Amino acid sequence: MGENNAWIERLTAQGKAKPGRALERSGAFVSGKHGRFVTDGPFAESKEAIGGYLLLDVETIEEAVAIAQSSPGLAYGGSIEVRPVAEECPLETRARELAREEKLATV
Amino acid sequence: MNTQNQNGYMLLFRGNDWIKGLSPEEKQKVTDQWMAWFRRLTDERKAVAGNPLEREGKVVSGKNRVVSDGPFAESKEAIGGYFLLDVASMDEAVAIAQECPGLPYGIRVEVRPVAPECPVASELKREAEFAVL
DSSP states (O other): OOHHHHHHHHHHTTTOOEEEEEOSSSOEEEEGGOEEEEEEOOOOOOSSSOOOOEEEOOOOOOHHHHHHHHHHGGGGGGEEEEEOOSSOOOOHHHHHHHHHHHHHHHH | SBBOTTTTTEEEEEETTTTTOOHHHHHHHHHHHHHHHHHHHHHHOEEEEEEEOSSEEEETTTTTEEEOOOOOOSSSEEEEEEEEEOSSSSHHHHHHTTTTTTGTTTTTTEEEEEEESOOOHHHHHHHHHHHHH
């Protein structure tokens, strides 16, 4: 586990990683209107369970993927999802596109 | 499960197919509500960070570090974004999650306590302590 901390410290020192977090294995799922359904999560044994995250300050997905590939934890199985942070919520972008399309259609 | 936590909580917004079938007006409404929600939480200093995530990405897995495209297209599990909350109890974090404007449309919000360190590291330390006894 020392490897993991050293890895994160190195990335932070290089200015490539901003603070991330580890997550406890407990938690809850909220769903339904007004979030009326609150259930315990099946977090213990699950391929989809999320253990934590790291926020990277790099310019390309290639660089982000290379950093992910250098994670010491991968040697023991598990996977890392690499996602670009959106400037604005994709919903907003899509809503704007649709509004534009609609304007063009009515011309 | 501990109901208090001084390290805060994370909200993970799960599912990206919930906006299908919404009209442009509804999508705009949800987006506006969501922005206002996040702004309010930030003003109240209850949310310290949050980001939406693009829908594409990669998955790196295994000791061979294989890189594949993510199956992000239509999924109930796909993560659309997160909030990092600075609140002290699970109840408060869940109450905030219940305000999510996407809930009536089928989004699920995962609420997780932030750990001070990786749970695996904590377990190893605890096991080591027991071994010494």
